[in-house]
Amino acid sequence: MAQHLDKDRIRRSFDRAAATYDAHARVQERLATELVARADGEPERILELGCGTGTLTALLRSRFPEARIVAVDFAEEMAARTRARVPDAEVIVADVEQLDLEEPFDLTISAATIQWLADPAATLARLAPAGRLLLATFGPRTFWQLRATGIEPTLHLRSAAEWEALLPLEVESEELDVVYPGARAFLRTLKRTGTANAGRGDPGALARALRLYDERFAVPGGVVATYELLFLASPAP
Ligand SMILES: C[S@@+](CC[C@H](N)C(=O)[O-])C[C@H]1O[C@@H](n2cnc3c(N)ncnc32)[C@H](O)[C@@H]1O
16 A cells, blocks of 8 residues: 655655765665675666665676666755766666656666655556566664654554565565664764654654663664664566
């Protein structure tokens, strides 16, 4: 079922984060690296959804030097960075949920983006009716510590079981604990990677929640935040 998303706000938030994204997107970089490691065969035509600043695009270009790569992102500032980083990729600025591409792709791939789609099943059925699908996203255990302090992320993150019910894909899940210098630094990282709504709302309540976070989730070197990484793949041919 489609969920309601404020796409304009999401897009603006990623546009604003374009200049700071690479310095803070360590986890997203890891998703992209792990995803490319799962790509097999010799795809001639690759479609990438939500290319951002081009981290995954550049890895794809190195791994498949001969492939035609079409990379899509609706945030112009993000897309411009992919264009500069991988000049021979075809970069399209568009909402992937509004896009129609006539061309068939051997591989459709996406890192840290499908959680931002209102109707990922319909979008993937339209854009990738055939070929291999490799997707990486975040599961609902992500930032459980934040929720425990009273900060409720507005984006619904689907579980492995929900994704399996939605799409004919195999899903693998792994947890990653990341240490940040403190709760405020953690929240800053979310903002600088474009995660909409991080730190919005009543400032007093936010300050209290962050103090609680610093107390409850202290570890050597700062505080811990858990990411649940989900890897979705169509069965290898
Ligand atoms: C967290 S970033 C991930 C970027 C890149 N794949 C990476 O791994 O670093 C998510 C990207 O998806 C883009 N995005 C989100 N929803 C989108 C949509 N409906 N259509 C096109 N791009 C979208 C955002 O603009 C952003 O650049």
